[in-house]
Amino acid sequence: MNFSAHRVQIKIEGFRIDRLLDKAMKCGLDLRSIKMISEIEVLCWVTPDDLKKLKKAAGALYKITEISHYGVEYRIKKFLKAPIKIIGVILVLALVISQSFFVKTIEVNGYKGIPETELRQCLAESGIREGTYIPKIDWAEAESHIYDVFPQITWVQLVYEGRKIFLNISESGNNLSTEELLPSSASKDRSYSNIVANRSGYIETISAYRGMILAEKGDYVEKGQVLISGYVPIQATVFEEGWPTEYFVKSKGEIWARVPYRLTFNQERYVKGSGTKENIVENKHEKSEKQIKEKVNQQIRQWAKEKLPENAQILNKDLNFSYKENIIEVSVTLEVRLQIGEEQEILIGQENSDSSGD
Amino acid sequence: MNLIEEMAYDLDFKEPKIIVSEKLCVIENVDAIVMIGENSLTVETGKKYVTVKGSGFVIKEIFEGRLLIEGTIQGIEFFRTQSADKNRRI
Numbered sequence: 276m277n278f279s280a281h282r283v284q285i286k287i288e289g290f291r292i293d294r295l296l297d298k299a300m301k302c303g304l305d306l307r308s309i310k311m312i313s314e315i316e317v318l319c320w321v322t323p324d325d326l327k328k329l330k331k332a333a334g335a336l337y338k339i340t341e342i343s344h345y346g347v348e349y350r351i352k353k354f355l356k357a358p359i360k361i362i363g364v365i366l367v368l369a370l371v372i373s374q375s376f377f378v379k380t381i382e383v384n385g386y387k388g389i390p391e392t393e394l395r396q397c398l399a400e401s402g403i404r405e406g407t408y409i410p411k412i413d414w415a416e417a418e419s420h421i422y423d424v425f426p427q428i429t430w431v432q433l434v435y436e437g438r439k440i441f442l443n444i445s446e447s448g449n450n451l452s453t454e455e456l457l458p459s460s461a462s463k464d465r466s467y468s469n470i471v472a473n474r475s476g477y478i479e480t481i482s483a484y485r486g487m488i489l490a491e492k493g494d495y496v497e498k499g500q501v502l503i504s505g506y507v508p509i510q511a512t513v514f515e516e517g518w519p520t521e522y523f524v525k526s527k528g529e530i531w532a533r534v535p536y537r538l539t540f541n542q543e544r545y546v547k548g549s550g551t552k553e554n555i556v557e558n559k560h561e562k563s564e565k566q567i568k569e570k571v572n573q574q575i576r577q578w579a580k581e582k583l584p585e586n587a588q589i590l591n592k593d594l595n596f597s598y599k600e601n602i603i604e605v606s607v608t609l610e611v612r613l614q615i616g617e618e619q620e621i622l623i624g625q626e627n628s629d630s631s632g633d
Numbered sequence: 634m635n636l637i638e639e640m641a642y643d644l645d646f647k648e649p650k651i652i653v654s655e656k657l658c659v660i661e662n663v664d665a666i667v668m669i670g671e672n673s674l675t676v677e678t679g680k681k682y683v684t685v686k687g688s689g690f691v692i693k694e695i696f697e698g699r700l701l702i703e704g705t706i707q708g709i710e711f712f713r714t715q716s717a718d719k720n721r722r723i
Contacts, residue, residue: 292669293666293667293668293669294666296666296669296695297665297666297667299695300663300665300666300695300696300698301665303696303697305696306692306695306696307692307693307694307695308691308692308693309669309691309692309693309695310690310691310692311669311670311671311690313671314670314671317669319692
């Protein structure tokens with residue numbers, strides 16, 4: 276056992292080495308693999324403890340040279356004496372272990388009508404993407420999110436093997452009935468929807484996270500116009516009958532638009548002066564333009580607070596005064612930047628049934 | 634060899650006990666190493682000297698009176714320790 280732990284190869288030089296070996300044997304030293312090189316040279320293996328005793332027994336008559344060290348214990352001790360190596364090994368191990376906890380690739384299988392990019396994006400919304408820390412993934416939430424976004428999916432399996440994530444899905448057929456596609460009262464969230472304009476205005480930016488964009492920057496859109504459609508036509512990439520020609524999603528996006536507002540505010544033309552009671556009429560004097568503007572601005576702020584959403588920004592303001600007998604009518608034109616997108620549920624088959632009814 | 638003879642043989646620590654093949658030789662009851670050369674090795678047991686002749690010897694183990702030799706064994710000789718008038722060769 277000592278030999279396995281640590282052994283030393285030595286060379287003994289001197290005359291009558293057999294005498295030293297005899298002495299070593301009598302002392303109970305464990306010498307192994309003794310090889311005669313010449314009459315005055317011998318190679319052998321010995322444990323470090325026995326080497327000390329052998330050197331003592333050899334005295335000045337023999338020259339003992341250590342040639343090499345072997346053994347597990349020796350290797351470990353040598354390794355522990357080199358801190359740089361230890362740090363290097365720890366770093367490599369840490370790197371390997373830590374890397375094994377992060378997602379490397381995502382494989383999506385089983386999709387037909389839904390594009391792979393949409394499914395990947397849906398996973399990304401649930402926090403599953405390349406480089407995600409695997410233990411932190413909420414698998415149930417991710418599956419639930421996929422069901423929510425794509426109601427046509429009937430089965431989802433989200434598993435991982437090593438650093439690879441597999442998303443296996445099964446879609447329902449193309450000939451779904453309206454009842455199947457329409458949201459039930461119990462699960463209202465699982466519905467398809469468009470995003471429509473809730474105000475008329477000029478599109479400033481439009482970006483869709485899901486769905487198909489139907490308007491461009493600079494377009495003037497009317498209230499109720501579909502801006503992001505939840506109905507997405509697709510072209511089949513394989514020649515197969517019954518392959519879906521479209522798919523539906525719950526649209527999601529952000530639309531900013533510049534909306535003009537025309538408002539009219541009235542205010543008194545005259546203000547009371549600081550005269551005596553006998554001279555009231557004479558003490559009234561007309562409001563200055565500055566006073567009118569201050570009052571109008573106050574009225575606009577009040578109106579914006581009540582009517583506009585929080586994230587709305589008033590970009591431009593134009594005031595036009597018209598003086599009447601005792602009042603001043605102020606026409607205000609505002610240009611407001613705000614989000615105009617609003618979800619509108621898609622009722623599949625509704626239009627056709629109506630037209631056939633007509 | 635009956636049982637008593639066998640026991641007597643096993644318990645006799647003065648006689649050399651040798652296991653030998655063409656490439657290996659084990660000598661037990663070694664008291665001392667008398668001489669080690671490139672082509673021969675002589676050891677002393679209680680009553681006899683034993684000389685192993687051959688080439689390429691490597692003493693694999695030398696511990697507690699037991700000697701294990703590897704190499705090409707060509708012959709083994711026994712000598713009396715007290716007088717050299719009688720020897721035996723195998």
